[in-house]
Amino acid sequence: MIKPLPSHRSLVILLCAGMLLVGCANQSEQNRNAPPPQKTAAASENSVDEANLRSQANRGDLDSQFQLASLYFVGKPHKDLKQAEYWWKLAADKGHAMAAVSLAYLYTGRDNPDFNNPQLMLKYLNQSAAGGNPMAQHILGNLYLKGAQGVPRDPIQAKALFQSACQQRYAASCEALNKAP
Template structure:
């Protein structure tokens, strides 16, 4: 069972590309995300079933009249198929462009995402993606600042890797309370980034900032820090459990697994509760956490203990028959062999024949008589 005692302690820098799909707030739901160097994916929020709104026609009229906010909201509705309007990527892109042309930061940002990922009928265009991110970031739009930080970390969207600029844009976003930027700063200061040195105190600060907003990954990292005494924090089992519990309550698989370890072995101030440990591991395994899967498999198929049967050792092989040949007999055999080879060469023709071997003129008997 000790094979299960490994704890998860991964630090993952996250470069989220978040699309703003909210009509009112710039903090839209998570759209596109990259986890460290992992693949990019799309995950729009699911809205309630769209109802035909009495103001849809009015919204279109206002947008056609040049109302910037109406243009942006109409783009969102076509993007999501909301307010009784069908999904129409081409119209969404058109109205984003109209609002962006008037300097509306959220529209500029969403155009950046569209060009970044080739969405809303727009082709991928890294240069245009960066342009629109920069336009929105210049207005202090935190999600755009965050995406620029990710581009400089990874060397994406036609931008070279530049750790200093990455930290700059993350700090700009974090100063506005953008939680993913706070978390990434924590990872960067903990692990170091290229030429940027590690700074454990700053890592803890940014983890705490993100954790205070309920960001599960930051809560988990604080749990690991208190569990192992990392990042300038002293070991504190009670705080480790607290932060694991906070992250596990949000469904973070690694926190569920580590908390399961605590319950299984009765560690970090928790009493043994193996049923609770198994329940936590099942939750983590359902999210494809490999450590939890391995722990459950170990429980289902424990190492078989093979019973030790005491059996007598096998009997030694019989000793060979005693050699009774006398020393005199051995000497006689040697003399016979010597005589045989002497007669052999005397009986040869003493010259090399076809195959390079001496040929016998007449056979030689072992007894020594030619």
């Protein structure tokens, strides 16, 4: 049996479909051979900055360790609380007061309950306050004022901590002193 020739309309549809398939195949091949998309200038600059920061942190620079931990905490390049904890702990254990108060916050477990550790929270909060950090002094003052988080109620100690923070122009502590009896 002899098959009839396709009609003119069928032939046009077959040709169009063939051209479409060839075009798609060509496009796919071009995409495979295309270079990867370029990072934006800002993203490229940020990765260079992060690499420099990591290099300084690895050499023991406390401020770089603190900053790198803070980047991990806020999610740049990506949120990683274990990395934040690691770098803050390195800096805090060598006396960096802001790293210690940041670590104390991490150990409240507010961002992730897996990090809740009241003993370490108080350790690093006290360390930071003793290092002169007015934020830590204010937070610790509030804990003494209320008798919270395992800290005994001690209004005299609270007032002393608020006074120290206020002398460093920590406004919330100055307000707390004004409200104190």
